[in-house]
Amino acid sequence: GDKVKQSPSALSLQEGTNSALRCNFSIAATTVQWFLQNPRGSLINLFYLVPGTKENGRLKSAFDSKESYSTLHIRDAQLEDSGTYFCAAEGSNMGYKLTFGTGTSLLVDP
Amino acid sequence: EAAVTQSPRSKVAVTGGKVTLSCHQTNNHDYMYWYRQDTGHGLRLIHYSYVADSTEKGDIPDGYKASRPSQENFSLILELASLSQTAVYFCASSDALGRSSYEQYFGPGTRLTVL
Numbered sequence: 001g002d003k004v005k006q007s008p009s010a011l012s013l014q015e016g017t018n019s020a021l022r023c024n025f026s027i028a029a030t031t032v033q034w035f036l037q038n039p040r041g042s043l044i045n046l047f048y049l050v051p052g053t054k055e056n057g058r059l060k061s062a063f064d065s066k067e068s069y070s071t072l073h074i075r076d077a078q079l080e081d082s083g084t085y086f087c088a089a090e091g092s093n094m095g096y097k098l099t100f101g102t103g104t105s106l107l108v109d110p
Numbered sequence: 111e112a113a114v115t116q117s118p119r120s121k122v123a124v125t126g127g128k129v130t131l132s133c134h135q136t137n138n139h140d141y142m143y144w145y146r147q148d149t150g151h152g153l154r155l156i157h158y159s160y161v162a163d164s165t166e167k168g169d170i171p172d173g174y175k176a177s178r179p180s181q182e183n184f185s186l187i188l189e190l191a192s193l194s195q196t197a198v199y200f201c202a203s204s205d206a207l208g209r210s211s212y213e214q215y216f217g218p219g220t221r222l223t224v225l
Contacts, residue, residue, distance in 0.1 A: 041219055048213035100152035
């Protein structure tokens, strides 16, 4: 089965609204990274997390290693937030390798 | 600012031909990685390296070889390209501390089409 499960798989938001994306892990994740793949295909680093939370502007992310999940909250969504969001986990005893989820495709409408 | 570049940015290859994808980083990072992304999916790890002249198999290494001639350069080689290897390929680099890596920084990707 999938080691990193993302939900939802797709999401449509109106500009100015809030939402939350989630990743559940079936591996013992030690660190988590969140990326945005923009419409041009580039992968943009959003967060690198050890257990805990981080905030950057309208984005906030949390990683709970004991409960094996991570969340990404988007506040006041803007058109430029559209794209595909990926989480990726590094697992204990797996070396310096990331396992990616299958992504959440986000479309922000005016 | 992290800098990972890839060449070529796109390539069309014939089935059975040899393809070499190149990656260069100026981050002074020890670790480098090659991933592939298929349409509508996440990234999957093909090969990685933590030191020059050494490479390791990732999760899907079959049909691919890798070469790390220097800290800055990491190549992915398809000796006999097949239709199933049509994908977008991403290179990444990261530093490492103890048993946990720092964040990975990705190149812009190479779109490979095998006909």
